[in-house]
Amino acid sequence: MKFWKGIGASALVFTALSSWPALALDLKETPGIDSSLPPVSERVPAEPLIVDMAARGRTTGTPGGTLDTLIGRAKDVRLINVWGYARLVGYNEKLELVPDILEAFEVEEGRIFTLHTRKGHKWSDGQPFGAEDLRYYFEDVAMNEELNPAGLPPFLMVDGKGPKFEMLDETTVRYTWDKPNPLFLPELAKSSPPFIYRPAHYLKQFHAKFGKPEFIEEKAGAMKARGWAPLHNKLDDMYNAQNPDLPSLQPWVRMEGESDRRFVLNRNPYYHRVDSTGQQLPYIDKVIMTVADGKLIAAKTQAGESDLQARNLSFSDITVLKQGEAQSGYTTALWTNTKGSEISILPNLTVKDPVWRELLRDKRFRHALSLGIDRDMINRTLFFGLGKSGNDTVLDISPLYKAGYRTEWAQYDPEQANALLDEIGLTERRGDGVRMMKDGRPLEIIVETFGEHQSHDDALELVAETWKEIGVKLFIKPSQRDIVRDRAVTGDLVMSVWSGFENGIPTSEMPPSDFAPTSGDFLSWHSWGDYYETQGAGGEKPDWAPAVRLMDLYQSWLGSATAEERGKIWEEMLQIHADETIHIGLVSEVPQPVVINGVQNVPLTAIYGWDPGAQFGIHRMDEFFLDEKHRR
Known part of the structure; x- marks a missing residue:
């Protein structure tokens, strides 16, 4: 096209x-x-x-x-x-x-x-x-x-x-x-x-420059808006469909x-796309979106209440969904999730505790934690071996992929992990084998979760078992998303777990913003990201050499004019992440179930992601159509 x-x-x-x-x-x-x-x-x-x-x-x-x-x-x-x-x-x-x-x-x-x-x-x-x-x-x-x-x-x-x-x-x-x-x-x-x-023809009537003041005042009063600007902003809602x-x-x-x-x-009767036979798209007349308890969506889908479903379905639902195929007549396709990792452990490199800050910024420590994880066991136990063990990085679908990005420091090697921890000086242990930090505290890591995904807790339980072998005690602390983020803001967060990089399939033309401290939303370096977002008014200026280099590279990407330049910048940024193990990814490419019930032109093998991808969007949902049985 x-x-x-x-x-x-x-x-x-x-x-x-x-x-x-x-x-x-x-x-x-x-x-x-x-x-x-x-x-x-x-x-x-x-x-x-x-x-x-x-x-x-x-x-x-x-x-x-x-x-x-x-x-x-x-x-x-x-x-x-x-x-x-x-x-x-x-x-x-x-x-x-x-x-x-x-x-x-x-x-x-x-x-x-x-x-x-x-x-x-x-x-x-x-x-x-x-x-x-x-x-x-x-x-x-x-x-x-x-x-x-x-x-x-x-x-x-x-x-x-x-x-x-x-x-x-x-x-x-x-x-x-x-x-x-x-x-x-x-x-x-x-x-x-x-x-x-x-839509200028619609919104101008609510704009002080174009609209009639008495109309705007009347409309603002009816919608409880304090003036023309709040009224305009409320009605100007291109994304949320409100x-x-x-x-x-x-x-x-x-x-x-x-x-x-x-x-x-x-x-939309004025939609701009048509097929080569002259039929205007979309094929489907109407989409009905029904709100249901997220915990019940898999069961409702299995009962045949959805014609096309991926939202609120996860890998753990696949067995139940497959069991319902014969009775309800749908197909459960397995698409490739495009996140850099299904589960990623995130050390907070801007934690305010000075002892933890020094330790977490020591790449030998992060390497040791990574080497102390049996990713293959996690893949087999939680994902039936259908994922790919390795780092939180780009997937092999990406033109930027190199095998080393996935494998570097990601093999299970407790012997080398113990040697690295000894090299750091964490040689003293208490009676149960847990190492002692330099200030006398036991090496007990609290990993905070958002409490939204059981697979995160299950994976951490398995990580805890193998970290015992290297003298590290892991505690899981279920919480809520806002609370964990607040603790990152205050610097009290030591480590958290979430899914990996949103875009695991970048090209050189896509911005590498997630791979540098450009946003305060990232739990691995909130303070550096906040510094960038606020132009120095908040947060901390990066003072860790890899972070400084990542920001320099990101700024170079912003000023680049060719795909070749951008490709070289991406390559160095990805190599820094592989060398430093900034995120401790576990398993990637875990299948995303997509239930297809009477809908045609939906691919059985595809990618599933937010950016890029828009979930169904990149596969052009306007080209999907219903078979005769379901065309009601």
């Missing part, structure tokens, strides 16, 4: 491979579509995005029907905007960035981005979508201090400066920075993107009138 060619030595053009005139496509009207709507030829763009199902190895679908799925909480209705995955640019299944909502984009010198919208593209309410909607976001939302007092988001800033924005014509805009901005396009392709466009009146470009849009336990999302 991508065609690109060089223009001179410094520019690339990305555009849709298919073209409307060349295919002379005969558009087909969707059966059952509201007869009051304009014909399909007036609803889709002049040059829609045309999907060749045969070339994608998929079946041309039959439109119609309702897909039922289960969510664990009401706010998960926003997942429809994740799974739909209509983005200005998005990832294809080869992890390439390609135009989607955009007809094409051009990149010059890594710093000049020209975006072309599709002529005749319309919002879900039938109003035109184009350059004005991008202009409105940039000039009247992002640059408005009342709506956005924090200023432009980081992905729009380079060395503290925003871009020059130009609206070249009704379908073309240009962003120009003084230096390269490699963050820009990947940000647009995220599961939760910034939506750098807004405003059913807000026009959308996604394949399904939320309807009015549902309860807070059952959400109905209807097809």
